[in-house]
Amino acid sequence: MSKMISKTDGNILILEREFNAPKDLVFNAFSKPEQLTQWWGPSGWVLTSCSLNFTVDGTWYYCTKCTDINQGDFYGIESWGIGVYTEIIEGEKIVYTDYFSNAHGNESDKMPSTKITLTFEEIGGKTKLINRAEYGSAEALKTVLEMGVEQGISETWDRLDNHLDAIRKQ
Numbered sequence: 001m002s003k004m005i006s007k008t009d010g011n012i013l014i015l016e017r018e019f020n021a022p023k024d025l026v027f028n029a030f031s032k033p034e035q036l037t038q039w040w041g042p043s044g045w046v047l048t049s050c051s052l053n054f055t056v057d058g059t060w061y062y063c064t065k066c067t068d069i070n071q072g073d074f075y076g077i078e079s080w081g082i083g084v085y086t087e088i089i090e091g092e093k094i095v096y097t098d099y100f101s102n103a104h105g106n107e108s109d110k111m112p113s114t115k116i117t118l119t120f121e122e123i124g125g126k127t128k129l130i131n132r133a134e135y136g137s138a139e140a141l142k143t144v145l146e147m148g149v150e151q152g153i154s155e156t157w158d159r160l161d162n163h164l165d166a167i168r169k170q
Helices: 023-031 033-039 069-074 138-147 149-168
Strands: 005-009 012-019 045-052 059-066 078-089 093-101 114-123 126-134
Touching: 012 138, 012 149, 023 033, 023 093, 023 114, 023 126, 023 149, 033 045, 033 149, 045 078, 126 149, 138 149
Parallel strands: none
Antiparallel strands: 005 012, 012 126, 045 059, 059 078, 078 093, 093 114, 114 126
């Protein structure tokens, strides 16, 4: 299993990982709701709601819920979010702004939003995924780093890796 690489620069967090799958397969895992529900979220969390309009100006409205009793105070917690797509290049790139929200889709003014650029680079049948996350300030980035964003994405990408393996074995 490939290890995630993490770098920060001011208000930007860059995460990279190689997946043993062609880039169209990895891209589809991010663009199809029936796939997102299979892997999105860190260990012990499930995607309980996923409404996706994968078009420019479309939205992805979602909820993850902690179902792992061993995660203590997080058990039963729901985390709602909404993403607004600003650029999509099929098989190559996805750009969206991700907001924490409530169950009604109202953006949270207490949590920082993130402009996310996902790029998919095929290298010899494998895919290098680069997640460039831009925050409004270095302080906003510090807030999400302290919340454990790197661990959460690493665990989410572990689940993506397992999902891609399962698809390739079908």
